[in-house]
Amino acid sequence: MPKRVMGVETEYGLTTATVTGAPSTLTPEDAAQRLFRRVIEWGRSTNTFLENGSRLYLDVGAHPEYASAECDSIDDLVATDKAGDRIMQSMADDANERLAEEGMPERIHLIKNNVDSAGNSYGCHENYLIRRRRDFRARVDALVPFFISRQVITGAGHIRRQPGMGGFEISQRADQMWDAVSSASTRSRPIVNTRDEPHGDIEKYRRLHVIVGDTNMSEISTGLKFAMTEMMLVLLDDGVIMPDLSLVDPMRAIRDISRDLDLKVTVEVEDGRRLTALQIQRIYAEAAHRHYESRGYLADLDPTRRQMARLWLEAIDLLEQGDLDPLRDRLDWIAKLTLLERYRTRSGLGWEDPRLSRLEFAYHDLSPTAGLYTGMVKQGLLARIVTDDRVADAMTTPPATTRAALRGRFVKAASEARRDYMVDWMNLRLLEADGARSVILKDPFSPVDKRVDDLLEHL
Numbered sequence: 001m002p003k004r005v006m007g008v009e010t011e012y013g014l015t016t017a018t019v020t021g022a023p024s025t026l027t028p029e030d031a032a033q034r035l036f037r038r039v040i041e042w043g044r045s046t047n048t049f050l051e052n053g054s055r056l057y058l059d060v061g062a063h064p065e066y067a068s069a070e071c072d073s074i075d076d077l078v079a080t081d082k083a084g085d086r087i088m089q090s091m092a093d094d095a096n097e098r099l100a101e102e103g104m105p106e107r108i109h110l111i112k113n114n115v116d117s118a119g120n121s122y123g124c125h126e127n128y129l130i131r132r133r134r135d136f137r138a139r140v141d142a143l144v145p146f147f148i149s150r151q152v153i154t155g156a157g158h159i160r161r162q163p164g165m166g167g168f169e170i171s172q173r174a175d176q177m178w179d180a181v182s183s184a185s186t187r188s189r190p191i192v193n194t195r196d197e198p199h200g201d202i203e204k205y206r207r208l209h210v211i212v213g214d215t216n217m218s219e220i221s222t223g224l225k226f227a228m229t230e231m232m233l234v235l236l237d238d239g240v241i242m243p244d245l246s247l248v249d250p251m252r253a254i255r256d257i258s259r260d261l262d263l264k265v266t267v268e269v270e271d272g273r274r275l276t277a278l279q280i281q282r283i284y285a286e287a288a289h290r291h292y293e294s295r296g297y298l299a300d301l302d303p304t305r306r307q308m309a310r311l312w313l314e315a316i317d318l319l320e321q322g323d324l325d326p327l328r329d330r331l332d333w334i335a336k337l338t339l340l341e342r343y344r345t346r347s348g349l350g351w352e353d354p355r356l357s358r359l360e361f362a363y364h365d366l367s368p369t370a371g372l373y374t375g376m377v378k379q380g381l382l383a384r385i386v387t388d389d390r391v392a393d394a395m396t397t398p399p400a401t402t403r404a405a406l407r408g409r410f411v412k413a414a415s416e417a418r419r420d421y422m423v424d425w426m427n428l429r430l431l432e433a434d435g436a437r438s439v440i441l442k443d444p445f446s447p448v449d450k451r452v453d454d455l456l457e458h459l
């Protein structure tokens with residue numbers, strides 16, 4: 001099966017709480033500056049590439065972002081994503097030590113989710129390299145029903161707090177999406193952003209920038225999200241005719257599906273049918289499996305991709321039977337629903353109770369002491385794809401099989417040599433008194449390059 005480059009961008013929520021219980025006086029901007037203190041010292045900016053090949057970034061708002069290095073396997077992707085959490089948390093630990101030293105009662109918490117307590121939303125974007133084709137737009141449009149319905153498997157779960165309409169729903173992002181496909185990501189919050197910026201050879205490639213996904217905590221949910229989507233993109237790259245399931249009203253469908261925990265609600269297809277999200281997923285999953293079978297790709301898959309391909313079908317079967325229990329150690333929304341439902345029935349609280357919201361945020365809190373997801377992993381309540389050692393390694397080591405390996409080597413060597421340099425996804429630039437030496441890395445698949453070896457000789 002052809003290789004594919006993928007990356008995940010995560011924006012984190014930043015909150016502060018005091019150890020005394022008094023209201024916090026630290027503004028979000030203050031907290032963000034404190035969080036990035038070491039990064040600014042190291043990279044002289046809040047926008048920097050790390051030796052693991054990934055990008056750390058603080059935009060004008062106060063949502064720090066980590067954009068993973070290019071990965072060509074689900075294992076690398078999950079390890080690099082989790083490494084990002086640990087890098088961010090180590091920055092928070094450092095900031096919190098300082099706050100304690102200064103005698104301030106505030107502590108910074110990083111929340112890896114999509115909606116803060118004031119209702120502001122932030123994203124988790126998936127990036128997939130695909131082949132450039134003239135019918136790109138039409139073929140991406142054909143994937144919209146897949147993206148609308150995949151939440152029943154990959155959603156992170158969410159408490160909706162609208163007055164009179166409160167309750168648990170499947171996706172955090174469903175209420176934030178306005179247009180099905182668009183070329184501007186912040187204005188219209190589309191499902192897929194079609195801005196043409198491939199970070200690679202523009203003649204050959206495009207980068208599909210998926211906006212609609214929830215931020216996942218569960219490694220299996222993350223793995224499934226990327227593996228399922230990759231299977232659909234193989235159909236797209238191979239020019240397979242996609243099932244036509246165009247929805248009459250995609251934005252209504254995404255909300256209706258998110259709100260129906262019984263997974264029975266149907267959405268209207270343009271040909272007049274009404275289908276459930278699971279029926280839509282089954283049509284896509286079976287089409288993908290058939291294509292993989294016919295091309296011999298299934299036999300080719302690495303163990304994690306194979307496991308995810310199987311789990312896609314298995315999850316559809318279980319969910320259709322209403323049998324959520326076997327999935328509660330794997331899928332975020334079910335793990336979270338189980339946790340919250342248990343607490344809710346024990347304490348007799350309604351979904352709008354702020355105690356349940358606090359519990360929901362705690363699931364996404366990266367702190368090793370306050371974080372519920374982290375605690376559940378420690379207790380063996382959530383299945384994993386990678387080990388702690390692999391994640392620790394990914395904090396400083398880039399994926400070995402993509403362009404990220406070259407970037408990581410360069411960043412490490414140049415910063416150790418205390419040289420001035422500039423880096424982005426495609427460029428490595430060593431700044432010298434008489435100008436700059438640059439290498440453009442057009443091939444995202446290639447971890448070796450003689451020009452980079454030469455550049456490193458100059459350090």
Ligand SMILES: Nc1ncnc2c1ncn2[C@@H]1O[C@H](COP(=O)(O)OP(=O)(O)OP(=O)(O)O)[C@@H](O)[C@H]1O
Nearest residue numbers: 007008067068069070127128129198199200207444
């Ligand atoms: N050729 C490529 N194909 C697919 N993904 C890529 C490619 N090159 C880089 N990526 C991934 O794309 C993501 C880019 O992240 P970045 O935050 O810089 O996104 P952006 O869309 O360019 O910018 P911004 O967030 O500033 O709008 C990273 O996760 C990276 O690994």
Ligand SMILES: [Mg+2]
Nearest residue numbers: 009065067125
């Ligand atoms: Mg980004």
